[in-house]
Amino acid sequence: MAVNVVVHMSSENVGLAHWLQQNRQWREGTPHPSCCQTSCMPPKPYQLSPRKYNYVFKRLVVEKKPLKRPLSLVDVIPMLVHGWKKTGDWPTDQKAL
Structure with missing residues (x-):
């Protein structure tokens, strides 16, 4: 489920922006180039x-x-x-x- 949240960068929103970015990576995944080989599967x-x-x-x-x-x-x-x-x-x- 994709959720797009716009966070305006200000000093109090830096942590929230980082958390949202990290959360998106956890949910969507970011494949590591070495894991695309069949030996990692x-x-x-x-x-x-x-x-x-x-x-x-x-x-x-x-x-x-x-x-x-x-x-x-x-x-x-x-x-x-x-x-x-x-x-x-x-x-x-x-x-x-």
Whole structure:
């Protein structure tokens, strides 16, 4: 939401003018030239397909190794349930959510 406020520069309005300028930069953002590169951007979460559940479970839970890209929580929960069922750590009398 853009708000344009005109402040007449006088000795008592210098602080207000500075605050308004700073506030506008916070709201609108001022991209730093070095952050326009893709290396500064966080990686997009990996979309996990059910056929990869075994591999990812083994890598994360069994081997305790990190993945190269983050996973969405929506994908992590079914992957964990699948892995726990396979290893026998999921109670058989409980249904998965």
